Amino acid sequence: MSAPTTGDVRAALRDAVSPALRAPSEHNAQPWHWVLADDHLDLEVDPTRRLPFTDERGHGVLLGCGCALHHLRIALADHGWHAEVRHEPDGPAARPLARVRIGPAAGAPDPRTRRLAAAMERRRTDRRRFSAQPVPIEMLQALGDAARPYGGVLHLTVGGQRAVVAEAMREAAEQQREHPGYPAELERWTHRYAGAHDGVPAGARLEEPPPSYRDLVLRWFPRGTLRQPHAGADHQDASALTILTAVDESPVSVLRAGEALSAVLLEATSSGLATTPITQVLEVAETRDRLRYLVGHHPPVVALRIGWPEPFAEPLRPTPRRPLDQVLTEID
Ligand SMILES: Cc1cc2nc3c(=O)[nH]c(=O)nc-3n(C[C@H](O)[C@H](O)[C@H](O)COP(=O)(O)O)c2cc1C
Structure with missing residues (x-):
């Protein structure tokens, strides 16, 4: 296979952001912002989406952004890309939190990656009573x-x-x-x-x-x-x-x-x-x-x-997410 062009890389990174939006976040505030520039994707905190009275230390923001980053990794792996993630050391004050670069993965996605990718759409926070059956x-x-x-x-x-x-x-x-x-x-x-x-x-x-x-x-x-x-x-x-x-x-x-x-x-x-x-x-x-x-x-x-969910529990509806154009900035 020929080496991917910058256009291929940008398209793959852009495509992976959509499934990553399904990540959970505290109060569903979705405290992330993505910036696609050159051949890489940056993850930043959206400071307008902090919860200053609930999450005083800002850990909830970092956890939500971490969930989004992991979802992105899985979405990329599911489409045959290997992600190299550089975590930025200085945290929320620094921009970005992480920088993602990609290259073609060595082989086809393994069954586990496929399972996890499919789970991104299905996962919900369930606050109802669970079944009487213990988890092994x-x-x-x-x-x-x-x-x-x-x-x-x-x-x-x-x-x-x-x-x-x-x-x-x-x-x-x-x-x-x-x-x-x-x-x-x-x-x-x-x-x-x-x-x-x-x-x-x-x-x-x-x-x-x-x-x-x-x-x-x-x-x-x-x-x-x-x-x-x-x-x-x-x-x-x-x-x-x-x-x-x-x-x-x-x-x-x-x-x-x-x-x-x-x-x-x-x-x-x-x-x-x-x-x-x-x-x-x-x-x-x-x-x-x-x-x-x-x-x-x-x-x-x-x-x-x-x-375990109760055997006859109604499926939970997905919670809303902001559309891609509100969370992704593309720099030419
Ligand atoms: C860091 C973090 C903290 C959360 N804390 C709570 C919590 O204390 N209580 C709760 O009921 N849900 C909590 N949630 C679940 C979120 O409210 C939930 O992810 C969000 O509303 C989106 O819904 P979804 O997970 O069904 O997609 C938390 C989620 C994250 C990622």
Whole structure:
């Protein structure tokens, strides 16, 4: 095959941004911007999409951008391209966060890449009750393997450890509700103006307050329309509660942890599992410290609820995304 032209490379990079828009982000703020210049694609933070009262440290922004970067890698690999990603060391203040260059991959995409690429369209954040069937430990280990290339470690919490995390989640939910600016920010991202293409729509928010499963209390999103699936009276949600850690708290490590999060979510989706990423417990300093103590020397960046969806749960509708021309700038 002849070497790809700059035109081929630019077209491949442009084409890969569309599927990458399906990446999850806190409050569906989509805090990313892509710039296509010469033969490379830059990922930048869109500073107008930060959540200053919810995500004070800016970790949610970096995690969302990391998810988008990993989605982009998968989309490129699925079309026969190998991506070289240079993470920029200085984080959100520096532009860009990462620079992506590509070349033809050595072989055809492997079956795993194909599975993960297909999962990008299907993945949803599911806040409903999950089934009473536990997730086998081997599957959780496979999810942990997916995080490792990006410096992420997925810790399963059980017994007393899980009780500590669950209690911290309950307290974080209470404390954040009282935090000045938090309720208004939540309102802003759950009640968007017409045609906004972002935020958490009513159909992704539960209709009854506040979602609590066994010992877990999730972030409360107001005035939703999403119904719980029907289940027997003795039904118990058997979801696993895991904590993903980063190498350290540098912006590059948190960005890479976002890639790890995406890798875990796509792997879980491709295996038929449902997931809820949760950062609320890590946004309140006191509860964050408790989790940090629990998982050892690497900082926790996101909690992840993983389980089997109820057998007859309605499929969730996709949440909106901004169109390509709002998130991609092309420089000739
Ligand atoms: C870094 C990050 C933090 C998130 N934190 C929470 C959370 O605390 N609670 C929650 O219900 N959803 C959380 N989410 C899920 C987002 O709200 C969700 O990704 C977004 O609304 C888009 O919906 P989708 O994932 O179904 O595409 C988080 C997602 C990311 C990437």
